[in-house]
Amino acid sequence: MSATTTAVPTANHNSNNTEQQHQLLPPTYIEGWSNLETVRAIPYRRLGRTDMVVSLLTLGAAHVSAKPSTAVHADGSVTGTEESVEAIHEAVRLGVNLIDTSPFYGQGLSEVVVGQIHDVEFGDIEIILSETLPTLARLREENKIRYIGITGYPLSVLKEIIERSTDVPVDTVLSYCRHTLFDDELCRYLPFFEVRRLFLLLALAIQSLPPN
Incomplete structure (x- = not known):
């Protein structure tokens, strides 16, 4: 664990x-x-x-x-x-x-145990913007969910989604392996997240090797 x-x-x-x-x-x-x-x-x-x-x-x-x-x-x-x-x-x-958690963990079994989340790099950005986020916004209006977060490895993709999702504000962002000895790309994006008051989560914060 x-x-x-x-x-x-x-x-x-x-x-x-x-x-x-x-x-x-x-x-x-x-x-x-x-x-x-x-x-x-x-x-x-x-x-x-x-x-x-x-x-x-x-x-x-x-x-x-x-x-x-x-x-x-x-x-x-x-x-x-x-x-x-x-x-x-x-x-x-x-x-x-x-x-x-993630659908990438245990071929989805992790989600069965602890909930659901979606890594945006496994989906089409246009579909995420035109269908996924509006659907989540509707669920929020129906009080079936409270907040909306996005997850992914490519920080540029996360940034693009946040910038283009003007009608559906994103509350939280999760990425991984982006602030290590091998990869400190996160430092470049911190001002972007901060000015938008987004809560940022960093998974695998002490990852010893970059992901394949």
Whole structure:
């Protein structure tokens, strides 16, 4: 189970604000179940323009379906995920309330366990702009979802989508392996994300080798 995703706040926070945020309990804290000591030790930030308060330490779910015992059956049910589900529950109990998943992880099995997200480089930009984002906006109007985020490796593609999606504002952005010894391309894009008050997430923050 990896936990190497880093939330990168793109707004300045003074020491007083940081100290206060350390003391406040996140909305995901449950009295009698959450671990108060570890929750207080984790820093939290508001997720961009949203009202969500998330942990800067997040859980990368690339390996939640990596066990050989995990299987998808003809009726669509999935078995062998008990340990992964238990690990996710424990992470949340300890105070981690932000989880990264992708259809690329475990051939989609990761999403079955922890939710859904879409990497934009696997789709057509024109379709994302003309169909995907408007559909998500409609779901938001129907109160079926609250916020819209996009994910992908190419920062230029993420930037283009954000610039062109004038009718459907994007709330969060997630990329990966873009601030390492091998690749620090993210530094060039930070001003762009900051001026738009986007909450930026960096997965595989300590990746040792660039992706193939």
